[in-house]
Amino acid sequence: MSDAARPEHDALVPVLTEIVEDEAGTRSPAVSAAALEALARELERAVLERLGPEVDRVIEERLARTLSKVLGLALDTVRAELTVSVTQMVREAVAASVAHALALPPKD
16 A cells, blocks of 8 residues: 555554654663663672572582592592502411411421
């Protein structure tokens, strides 16, 4: 429908094919920079206040998982080292006992 064919009250309503100038771009901001900064600080504080407990919980969970993995690996390493050490000590003790038994003169 052309502009001439549209009813008069429809002429006030823009359609998708019309370009409407942005009047907001020519106006001065309704809020000062200081007020925006204060609002931003207050919003940040409010968000952190609400998210704080959740952030703490997530950090604790991740820390617990990480510590569990690290401690598990450390315990596996210590267990393996102890096994090698104990095996070596038993081997040396048995060898010393056998050597001592072979060195004794026979009993009559």
